[in-house]
Each structure stands twice: as structure tokens, then as C-alpha cells.
Amino acid sequence: MLYFDHAATTPVHPKVVKKMEDVSRLDYGNPSSVYSSGRVAKSIIEDARSQIASMIDASPSEIYFTGSGTEANNIVLWSMLYNEKKHVITSAIEHPAVLKVLEELQYFGVTFDVLPVDSTGLVDPKDVEMAIKKDTGMISIMYVNNEIGTIQSLQKLIEISKKRSILFHSDCVQVIGKLPLSVLKIEADYMTFSAHKFYGPKGIGFLYRRKGAPLRPLVIGGGQESNIRAGTENISGIAGLGVAAKLAYQNLNSRIDHLFQLEKYFKNNIIQKLPHIIFNGNNDQHIPGLCSITIPRKKNEIVLAKLDRKGIEVSNGSACSSGTVGSSPILKAIGVKDKLNKSTIRISFGRDNTIQDVSTLIDAICEIAGA
Amino acid sequence: MQFARSLVPDPIIVGISGGVDSSVSAKILKQQGYEVECVFMKNWDGDDEFCTVEDDYKDALAVCNLLDIPLRSTSFSKQYRDNVFKNFIEEYSVGRTPNPDVLCNKEVKFNAFLNYAIDLGGAKIATGHYARIKRNGKKFQLLKGIDESKDQSYFLYLLNQHALSKSLFPLGELRKSEVRKIAKESNLVNFAKKDSTGICFIGEQKYFREFLKKYIPSKPGIIRSHDGETCGKHEGLSYYTIGQRKGLRIGGGYGNNRDPWFVSDKDFENNILIVSQGIEHPSLYHKRLKANSLHWIEGCAPKSVENLTAKIRYRQQDQECIIIHINNDTCDIEFAEPQFAIAPGQSIVFYDGNICLGGGIILERS
Numbered sequence: 001m002l003y004f005d006h007a008a009t010t011p012v013h014p015k016v017v018k019k020m021e022d023v024s025r026l027d028y029g030n031p032s033s034v035y036s037s038g039r040v041a042k043s044i045i046e047d048a049r050s051q052i053a054s055m056i057d058a059s060p061s062e063i064y065f066t067g068s069g070t071e072a073n074n075i076v077l078w079s080m081l082y083n084e085k086k087h088v089i090t091s092a093i094e095h096p097a098v099l100k101v102l103e104e105l106q107y108f109g110v111t112f113d114v115l116p117v118d119s120t121g122l123v124d125p126k127d128v129e130m131a132i133k134k135d136t137g138m139i140s141i142m143y144v145n146n147e148i149g150t151i152q153s154l155q156k157l158i159e160i161s162k163k164r165s166i167l168f169h170s171d172c173v174q175v176i177g178k179l180p181l182s183v184l185k186i187e188a189d190y191m192t193f194s195a196h197k198f199y200g201p202k203g204i205g206f207l208y209r210r211k212g213a214p215l216r217p218l219v220i221g222g223g224q225e226s227n228i229r230a231g232t233e234n235i236s237g238i239a240g241l242g243v244a245a246k247l248a249y250q251n252l253n254s255r256i257d258h259l260f261q262l263e264k265y266f267k268n269n270i271i272q273k274l275p276h277i278i279f280n281g282n283n284d285q286h287i288p289g290l291c292s293i294t295i296p297r298k299k300n301e302i303v304l305a306k307l308d309r310k311g312i313e314v315s316n317g318s319a320c321s322s323g324t325v326g327s328s329p330i331l332k333a334i335g336v337k338d339k340l341n342k343s344t345i346r347i348s349f350g351r352d353n354t355i356q357d358v359s360t361l362i363d364a365i366c367e368i369a370g371a
Numbered sequence: 372m373q374f375a376r377s378l379v380p381d382p383i384i385v386g387i388s389g390g391v392d393s394s395v396s397a398k399i400l401k402q403q404g405y406e407v408e409c410v411f412m413k414n415w416d417g418d419d420e421f422c423t424v425e426d427d428y429k430d431a432l433a434v435c436n437l438l439d440i441p442l443r444s445t446s447f448s449k450q451y452r453d454n455v456f457k458n459f460i461e462e463y464s465v466g467r468t469p470n471p472d473v474l475c476n477k478e479v480k481f482n483a484f485l486n487y488a489i490d491l492g493g494a495k496i497a498t499g500h501y502a503r504i505k506r507n508g509k510k511f512q513l514l515k516g517i518d519e520s521k522d523q524s525y526f527l528y529l530l531n532q533h534a535l536s537k538s539l540f541p542l543g544e545l546r547k548s549e550v551r552k553i554a555k556e557s558n559l560v561n562f563a564k565k566d567s568t569g570i571c572f573i574g575e576q577k578y579f580r581e582f583l584k585k586y587i588p589s590k591p592g593i594i595r596s597h598d599g600e601t602c603g604k605h606e607g608l609s610y611y612t613i614g615q616r617k618g619l620r621i622g623g624g625y626g627n628n629r630d631p632w633f634v635s636d637k638d639f640e641n642n643i644l645i646v647s648q649g650i651e652h653p654s655l656y657h658k659r660l661k662a663n664s665l666h667w668i669e670g671c672a673p674k675s676v677e678n679l680t681a682k683i684r685y686r687q688q689d690q691e692c693i694i695i696h697i698n699n700d701t702c703d704i705e706f707a708e709p710q711f712a713i714a715p716g717q718s719i720v721f722y723d724g725n726i727c728l729g730g731g732i733i734l735e736r737s
Contacts, residue, residue, distance in 0.1 A: 302490050305408075305443050326446065 001311045002357050006197075006350035007146050007174060007290055008315055012240070013199035013247055020201060020240040031233050032222065041235050048242025052206060055249045056191075057182040064207045064228045065238050069173040069194030070097035071218070072207035075228065076169050076190045077101045077140065079216045080110050083167075085137030088112040091123050092333035093145050098171055102140075115141075119335050120282035121150030128160050138167040143186070144174035147330040147346055148281035149290035151179065158187050167213060173197055173205075177248040178256065178287040189213040195237070199351070200244030204237035255351060259289030262349040266291060266358050273366045280336065280344065289349035292331075294340045295369050303345055306368045312361060314347045382406035383539060384488035385497045386480060387434070387442070389427030391561050392499025392542055394434040395550045398557055399541040400497055401438055409435050409442045410488065414479055415572040416448035433560045443491075447483045454478035456572070460586045466608045466637050467716025470526075475571075477529035485537055495537050502527055502727075503543030504535050511535035513668050513727040518546040524727040525685045528720045529666050580610045580618070592642035594621065597635055597654045605644040608637045614655065614712025619646060633712070656709035662719050662731035663701040669728075672697060676723045683710060683719050683733065702731065710736075 003011070023044060029037025031045055046060065053060040066072040077098065080086060088102055092114050102112045115127045123141055139161045144151050154170060161168040169190040175181050177198040183191070190213060194205040207228075209215050221230030248255075270277065270293070280292035295303065300316040307314055316328070327341040336344065347361070385397040387409040401407045411431045413424055428444070435442035455474045462469035480498060488496045501516030502524045511532055515522040530538075542550055554562035573582045587609045594603035603621045605611060611619075615634040630649035638645060647654045660683070667673065680689035681704065691707035704719065713736040720730035 299490065301443070301445055302487075305441075305491055308441060308443075 001313065002353075002360060003313050004347045004349060004353065004357075004361060005313050005315045007149075007346065007348035009196045009202065010199045010350055011352070012196075012201055013244060015247060016200055016240045016243045019243045020236040023236040023239040027235060031235065032224070041233075044235055044239050045233055048238045048245075051242040052245045055176075055181075055245050056208065057184045058208055059211065061226070062183075062208055062211055064209060064225045065233065065241075066192075066205045066207055066229055067203060067234070069171070069192050069197075069205040070095075071229075072192035072194075072205050073097045073169075073171055074101055075207060075215065075218050076192065076209075077105060077138075078218050079214060080105060080138060081108050082216050083137040083214065085135040085166075086110045087133050087136040087138075089115060089128060089131045089136060089139045089141075091115045091117055091141050093117050093121055093147075093150075093330045094140070094142055095146060095171055095173070098140055098142070111135075117150075117333055120285075121145050121148050121152075121330075121334050122282060122285070123152060123157065125153070125156045125160060128157055132160075132164060132166065136164070136166055138169060140169040140171070142171040142174075143181075143191075144172070144179065144287050145281075145330065146174050147328060148292045148334065149174075149286040149348075150282045151285040151287060153285070154186055154188070162187065174287065176245070177252070178259065178289065180252060183208060183210070190215075195241040195244055198244050198248045201237050201240040204234055204241050206241065256288050258351065259287075259349055262353055262355065262358050263289050263291060265355055266347065266349075266362065269359070269362050270365065273362065274369055277369075278340070280331065280334065291347045292344060293347070294336065294344040295365075296340060296343055298343050298369055300343055300345050303343075303365070303368055307364055310364050312364055314345050314361075316345050380406055381492055381494035382408045383495050383497050384491060384493035385409045385440075386484055387411055387431045388499070388567075389430035389434075389561065389564075390499065390567060391554045391559065391564050392501075392550060394431070394499070394559050394561055395553050395557075396497050396499045396539075396541040397434065397440055398438055398553065398559065400539070401440060407438075407440050408491070408493070409440050410484065410491075411442060411444045412479070412484060413444065413446040414448055414451040414475070416446070416452070430561045430564065437558065437560075445487060447479050447487075450483045451475065451479055462716050463583060463609045464587050466639055468612045468714040469716045470718050472526045472571075473529055473718050476526055481527075481530050481534040481538065485534060489537070495539050497539040497541055499542055500527060500540050501542050501545075501547070502540050504538060504540060510669050514543070515722070515725045515727065516540070516543045516545075520686070521547045522686075524722075525682055525718070525720045528668065528718065528727055528730040530668060531666075532668070532670060535668070580606070583610055590642060592644065594619065594644045594646055595638075596632075597645055597647040597652065602632075602646065608639065608642060608644060611637070611644055613637070613714040621646065635712075650711070655711055657713050657736035658709050659695075659703065659705050660710075660713050660719065660736040661701060661703050661734045663734050665697075665700055665702060665729065665731040667729035673723065673728055676721075676728070678723065680722045681706075681719050681730075682722070683713055684717060689722055701734070 027041050027044055029041040031042040049060045049063050053063050086109055090112055113131045115123050117123055141152055141157055143154050158168050168188045170188045172191045173194045189210045191208040196202040217228050219230050224230050224233055276296055278294040327338055331341045331344055383400050383405045387393045397407055397409055411428055432442055455471050455478055459469050459471045485496050500523045501518055501521040503514040505512045505514050513524055513527055515524045551562055573579055590607040592605055593601050594605050596602050611634050613634055616631050619632055621632045632646045632648050633655055635647040635654040636645040679692055681692045692704050695703040695705050715733050717733050718730050719733055721728040
């Protein structure tokens with residue numbers, strides 16, 4: 001099988017598996033317990049927290065473990081209920097874990113505006129300025145888009161929010177392992193992450209909250225995670241996340257380079273064989289190794305099925321729970337019309353992919369697309 | 372990597388619903404050695420509470436995983452809305468009783484899905500219908516399923532030669548009890564799942580009027596007995612069907628005895644629902660009907676059929692009849708016996724023994 005859908009999820013790194021296995025087997029103590037096994041469990045969590053904090057130049061007390069990136073987004077956005085200023089500015093290419101939450105929050109008095117993006121997926125800082133109202137309490141704009149890989153000019157946007165004392169949240173789920181990230185440079189108030197996007201386990205994510213930024217819990221109980229996320233901790237998941245974070249930042253540059261090489265090889269070769277295909281996204285500002293391509297007149301469902309038959313796995317954005325895929329709202333937001341929208345597939349490379357794999361992929365796509 | 376493309380035959384694409392019938396179809400084909408792939412179709416895009424699409428998908432996935440069959444999903448909700456649902460609402464609005472399953476088969480399963488399957492590289496499609504396809508020279512015939520009580524040829528009479536040439540009905544030679552037995556023996560999760568009844572997007576029959584009201588405004592009027600006595604109120608003629616017995620809310624105070632009341636006619640001009648008491652009431656029976664939108668499976672009307680029979684509703688016994696008059700689109704039919712509750716909008720489907728010949732839509736009775 002050839003897997004090219006690393007933006008959806010990644011295989012768990014063997015070192016992560018090993019760590020989780022060890023922790024599951026040996027360290028069953030409850031981190032809240034005061035005896036030895038409890039203390040050991042607690043220290044595993046705190047080690048992981050430090051590991052993660054140092055990876056993004058944050059302080060450990062600014063990191064909160066959650067059940068997913070989605071949950072982390074929810075905690076941040078639901079906190080708006082306690083904010084005096086209840087207007088939120090967001091973008092048209094956010095994940096449902098932001099947009100659908102905001103829709104729900106409308107029932108509780110939160111209002112929001114959705115900013116358009118240009119044809120490459122970028123938000124215009126001027127639009128942000130224009131959208132700010134008296135009661136704007138938060139700007140929530142993702143750092144890297146999951147379908148087209150566009151990197152937002154986040155620093156510019158954060159500058160605007162800082163000037164007006166507006167909180168800034170960024171969904172950073174697609175960032176780790178593909179882009180260096182330091183909270184000293186990207187001065188957002190909240191950033192949200194998910195372990196399974198960078199070779200960690202599913203069911204664990206984390207939230208960075210800048211010291212002092214307001215935050216309220218969604219899940220209330222025994223006070224774990226500094227009262228922000230109650231419930232006995234997922235210790236093996238947290239330990240796995242810690243290892244995955246460490247691995248993601250070891251040789252980050254060579255890893256980024258590897259992804260760029262695969263991407264370059266893919267683009268250069270496929271465009272020669274299928275000159276009519278269209279690349280979506282931003283040519284200059286995008287994460288390495290993610291290609292959104294439109295193959296005119298080829299339904300993506302059919303292309304995907306035929307690739308699947310050959311043991312090749314790619315995707316077309318986000319599928320719903322019954323497996324059907326409609327047209328992508330993100331592609332729509334960058335102006336891809338309906339027919340082309342449904343002819344678009346996403347290929348996202350990962351650390352284990354080789355040039356040989358990419359070459360196989362190209363041949364398969366060409367065979368299916370009839371070139 | 373090498374692709375041994377030519378060694379792998381084109382797959383049969385099974386339309387799987389999550390129910391026991393289509394699941395067993397996939398199982399049988401796989402057992403017969405075909406390359407099999409399944410496609411789950413989501414054809415209804417409303418977010419109605421009645422809709423069970425997610426649970427159905429999970430069942431389909433469980434079956435496919437067990438059988439080691441790839442499962443794919445797609446949606447024909449636009450085709451369904453434009454070609455089936457629109458007609459369904461239009462027909463009900465004018466007080467007729469349409470048969471959306473018939474149209475769904477023609478427009479969605481054996482057109483949109485068939486084309487999709489061919490696009491996928493499929494050799495043929497297969498479904499869980501209880502019917503058979505027989506090749507007779509250059510022509511394909513549609514035959515009843517051998518399980519008379521389950522035979523679904525009634526719903527398939529709008530299929531054409533192309534669709535039949537590209538379809539397989541693996542259950543046609545089986546009885547429902549055998550299908551359930553196969554499902555159970557193969558450990559399919561849905562072996563005991565209840566058969567879907569009624570119309571897929573509405574779910575349970577008791578919600579029917581509630582559902583229709585969302586699309587067709589109510590237009591209350593009176594209910595009058597065939598003898599001219601006012602005996603109740605109705606909510607709108609569209610919500611009632613000829614022959615309907617339940618939900619009329621006619622109290623026991625009316626009538627000569629305790630026999631139930633049935634809808635026998637609709638007076639559209641005066642917005643009056645006409646009812647008759649007792650299942651034997653002559654106003655509920657007619658010997659003749661006119662049908663239009665004729666379709667013949669072989670492409671044209673059969674020249675002469677010695678023992679022509681017809682069904683005017685699903686699962687009805689075959690009724691002897693003759694064609695009194697016919698042209699390209701319409702025909703007049705006379706039955707040997709008077710027929711209970713001939714409902715305009717429903718399909719009349721013709722048979723020659725086990726062969727389903729085609730049919731039309733009932734226009735009026737007399």
C-alpha cells in the first residue's frame with residue numbers, strides 16, 4: 001500500500017508506539033494519586049508537557065492536553081461566552097472544528113463574520129481591519145490550511161489584533177513537522193494542535209494558551225489540566241504525543257527538505273504528462289509536500305476509487321460520516337467552480353514516502369486520467 | 372510496482388444499502404468468484420430525523436469488511452431530488468398517489484448509479500432486488516423473483532434493455548428466508564435487520580402525513596359518505612389515498628354498523644373526501660382503468676399476450692385483464708374481476724406469466 005494522505009492522518013512512529021506500549025503496561029497509576037505510581041504517572045505527563053513547550057518556545061504552564069485538536073478549538077471558542085466582547089472574525093477556509101462551533105455559539109449570543117480569501121487561500125489583512133467592530137473579542141484564523149496547504153501571513157494578522165487588544169486564536173493542526181513554529185515569533189494567544197497529524201496517536205491534542213489569556217473549561221470535574229480539562233489523563237496518549245513532538249523537531253529542516261523534494265518531483269513530472277491539470281493553493285506560501293490538484297473532467301470519487309484499487313491512498317478533502325464527499329467549501333472559497341471542485345484530489349506526502357513511491361503515484365494517476 | 376491490470380477482471384459493482392438483501396447479493400457474487408466492489412448511495416440530502424443513513428452506512432461497512440470487499444460511497448441526492456422527489460411532491464399536490472420507488476429505480480439506481488459504476492470500471496451492477504433477468508436471443512427479459520411474496524419486478528418495470536443488460540439480481544432465485552439464512556450463516560451483522568418499509572426518505576409510515584405537510588400546505592374540507600352524509604373533516608385531499616382506512620377519524624356514530632370506512636373518491640372541485648363503509652362497498656371497486664406513460668421492457672408493446680395479467684399495487688396477486696385500446700402512450704384496461712381501490716398515480720404493471728412486460732401510470736378508473 002502507498003499512503004499519500006498525511007494531512008488526514010499519519011502512521012504512528014514506531015518510537016511513539018514503543019513509548020505508549022511501555023506506559024500502558026507499566027505506568028497505570030492515576031496521576032492525581034499521591035503514592036509512587038501516581039507520581040510516576042504525573043511526571044510522565046509533565047515531561048511530555050515540557051517537551052512540547054520547548055518545541056514551540058512556550059512555557060509548560062501554557063500547554064493543556066485535550067482529546068483532540070477539535071476539542072482544543074472548542075475550549076477556546078466556547079470561552080467566548082464569558083468574554084464581554086462576543087464578536088468573532090474568522091475565515092472562509094477554517095475547519096468545521098471552528099466554523100461549526102461558531103454557528104452553534106450563535107445560540108448563546110456570539111456573533112461572527114467570515115472573511116473571504118483570495119484565489120490562493122490568503123486572508124487580506126485589510127479585510128480583517130475592516131471587519132473589526134466595537135465588540136470584536138477574537139480573531140480565529142488557521143495558520144495552515146488542510147486542503148490546499150496555504151500558509152497564512154499570520155504575523156501581520158496578529159499585529160492587527162494586538163493593536164486593538166483582540167484575542168487571536170489559530171488552528172495550527174497542520175503545522176507541526178512542516179513548519180518551524182515559535183510562540184516568540186507567532187504571538188497568538190491560543191494555538192491548537194493534534195498529535196496524529198505528526199506521527200503521534202489519535203485521541204490526543206493540545207492547546208497553547210499564552211499566559212494571561214482568558215480561558216474557561218468545557219469539561220468540568222476533578223480539576224486536571226489546571227482546571228481547564230477535567231478527567232483522568234490519557235497518559236499513554238500524552239507520552240506518545242511527547243515523543244512525537246520531539247521527533248517532529250529533530251532534523252526538522254532535513255525533513256522539510258525531504259517533503260519539498262517529493263513535492264517538486266511530483267509537480268514537475270505530472271505537469272509534463274498531464275499539462276491540463278491545475279494546482280490549487282499558493283505557490284510561494286505553502287507547507288511542503290501537500291498538493292491539491294484538479295484534473296478537469298475526472299470525478300474525484302472515481303479517481304480515488306481507482307487509485308484505491310491499486311493500493312494507493314489519497315483523498316479529496318474532508319469526507320462526511322457516511323463516506324460521501326460533496327464539493328469542498330474550501331475550494332469553493334478560493335473560487336474553484338463546482339465541476340472542477342469535484343475533480344480535485346489532495347496528495348500529502350510524509351516522511352516514509354520515497355521518490356520511487358511518487359513515481360508510482362504519477363504513473364497511476366496518468367493511467368486513470370488517460371494520459 | 373507493476374500493475375497486472377489485465378489479469379484482474381472488471382468488478383461487479385453492488386449497490387449496497389446496509390440492508391440484508393444487498394449485503395447477501397454481494398456475498399453471493401463474491402462466493403461465485405466475481406471481483407466485487409460495493410457502493411453505498413446517499414440519495415436523500417434532507418437532515419430529517421427519520422433518516423437512518425449513518426447507521427445504514429455502518430452496517431454496509433461492517434458487511435464489506437467481513438467479506439473483504441472495498442466499499443465506496445457516493446451521493447445521487449441531486450438526481451433524486453430532481454427526478455424522483457420533485458415528481459413525488461407534484462403528484463401528491465394534485466391528489467394522486469405516486470410510487471417513488473419505481474422512479475428511483477429508473478432514474479437513480481439503474482441510470483445514475485449504473486453510469487457511475489461504468490465510470491468506475493465496473494462490468495455490471497448488482498442489487499438486492501427479488502427479480503430475475505433472462506436473456507432471450509438479443510432481448511433481455513425481466514422475470515419475477517421465485518419468491519412470489521417478495522417479488523419486486525413491480526418496482527422494476529421502467530427498466531430498459533440497456534439497464535437489464537448491465538445488471539445482476541443475485542437474489543432472484545432465492546426465497547427471503549434463504550437470504551436471511553445465508554446472512555446469518557455468514558455472520559452478517561444485519562441478518563435480522565428489519566426490512567425497510569414505505570418510502571426511504573420518510574421512514575415509518577406513521578410520519579407520512581407529517582412529512583407531506585412540510586411540502587404541501589393543508590387544505591381542510593369535509594368528509595362525506597358515498598350516500599351524501601357529512602361525517603367528518605379532512606386536512607387536505609393530498610394527504611389521503613384511495614382505499615385508505617386508517618387515520619380518517621370517522622367515529623362509530625356514523626353508518627349502519629361497525630364496519631370500517633375507506634376512502635373511495637376525491638371531489639377536487641369541492642374539496643370533499645368521499646368515503647364508503649365496509650370493504651365490500653361497490654364504490655370501492657372498478658373494472659376498468661386508463662393508464663398513461665406506458666413503458667415496455669422489450670422496447671415496444673408485446674404483439675399479443677394470451678394470458679395477460681396485471682398488478683395495480685405491489686404484492687397484489689396477478690389479475691386477469693385485457694387491453695381494450697392502446698396507443699404509444701396510453702391504454703385502456705378491463706379486468707376480469709372488479710379491482711379494489713384503484714388509485715390514480717400508482718403503477719399498473721403487466722405480466723405474461725412470470726415475465727414482466729412493462730407498465731404505466733394509472734390515470735383514472737371507471
